[in-house]
Amino acid sequence: MNIVVLGLSLSSSWGNGHATTYRALLAAMAARGHDILFLERDRPWYADNRDLKVPDFCRLRYYNEVADLAEWREEIAGADAVIVGSYVPDGIAVGRFVQETARGATAFYDIDTPVTLAALERGTCDYVSRDLIAGYDCYLSFTGGPTLQRIEQEFGSPSARALFCSVDTDRYRPLDVPKRWDLSYLGTYSDDRQPGLERLLIEVARRCPDRRFAVAGSQYPDSIDWPRNVERVDHLPPAEHAAFYSASRFTLNLTRADMIEAGWSPSVRLFEAGACGTAILSDRWPGIGVLFEPNHEVVLVDDTKDVLAALELDTSSRGGALRDRIVRDHSAARRAEQLEDILNGLRGAENRAPAMVAS
Structure with a gap:
């Protein structure tokens, strides 16, 4: 298939989790023989922090x-499928252009589904609207479970x-590196994840001065009181993720509040750390016990006490079981x-007249 993707960013992973998601998925699609234009x-903040300037799996082009x-x-008109992602700047106008132009299948790829739906209910979503959702042939959601029925x-x-x-x-795999940290966390700062980080890592570090911790990610405010035994890494390029996870006995998965409420919203950290064979401590949300086997593939923690107990566990077998699942x-x-199957199922929409979208 010829596929056009309009996404937040492919070139830069700075301050967003979209880039690594697109890179992994589109590289795998290209390996299956599909031709992709991204x-x-x-945007200046991505232009100044590009860690993938020339991908070898698709054509990457920029517009102002x-x-x-x-x-x-x-x-766009001639593509077999056109996919528009969440958080695309002026995404509503972009979506209207795509729906008015494309003759093949169209899809909205939501990497932030619970956040999107909450914003739609408040009337504050600026990258997709209810009429656009009805106009896309398919809504590809990062959240499964009951949310799918709700979207329809x-x-x-x-x-x-x-x-x-x-x-x-292949890129995320166990590496033979020394263990530097007992517990790590990789993620951009978020207001609604910060209480979990305080409870499940920072407070644990205060109580365990002899253990070592690390937090990697950008945009953390200077007001945070980091314990001495917490190493801070402002930005960690994807090329260094595998070494970071492999150097951690455990890594922490934290989920945004909207995604906890919706459930069935696994973060990319779960998959990337698991592929590196790193044992994971995760907050609890509906669906995680179906996607992963609790206390075998992941350890679920609710409070500081749970983390303190988990750090005493043997990690030798947990990481291997999780990698096998990943x-x-x-x-x-x-x-x-899975994406190929979905798009093939939509291709009956090919050669249709362009959709007329209410402005």
Whole structure:
């Protein structure tokens, strides 16, 4: 298939989790023989922090304004499938252009589903609207479970399908490096994740001065009181993720509040750390016990006391069991198979007249 993707960023992983998701998925799609064009809005904060300037699995092009997409009108019109991602700047205008132009299947790829739905209910979502959801042939959701039915019934999608994040299991694999930290966390600062980080890592570090901890990620405010035994890494490029996870006895998975409430929203940290064979401590949310076997593949923790107890556990077998699950169910290769099946099911929409979208 010829596929056009309009996403937040492919070139830069700075301050966002979208880039690594797109890289793994699209590289696996390219390996299956698909031709991919990725269109990215040129933004200075990504332009200054690009860690993938020339991908070898797709064509990457930049545009400055929505009107510039006219340059790729023919490719969008002729593509077998066009996918628009969440958090794309001016995403509503981008979506209207795609739905008015594309003759093949169209899909909205939501890497932030619970956040999106909450914003839609408040009337504050600026990258997708209810009429656009109804106009896309499919809503590809990072959240599964009951949310899929809600997207169809309450928001008018003709078809909502789960497409969880995934991981390139060749790039993310166990590395033979010394263990530097008892517990680590990798993630951009978020207001609603910070209480969990305080409770499940920072307070643990205060109580365990002889243990070592690390937090990697950008945008953390200077006001945070980091214990001396917590090493801070401001930004960790994807090329260094595997070494970071492999150097950790445990790593922590924290989930945003909207995603905890919706459930069935595994983060890319679960898959990337698991592929590296690193034992995971995770907060609790509906669906995690179906995606992973609790206390075998992941250890669920609710408070500081749970983490203190978990740090006494042997990690030798847990990481191996989790990697086996990731390779089987959550690799980029597996996710590409699922996306291909979904798009093939939509291709009856090819050669239709362009959709007319209410402005």
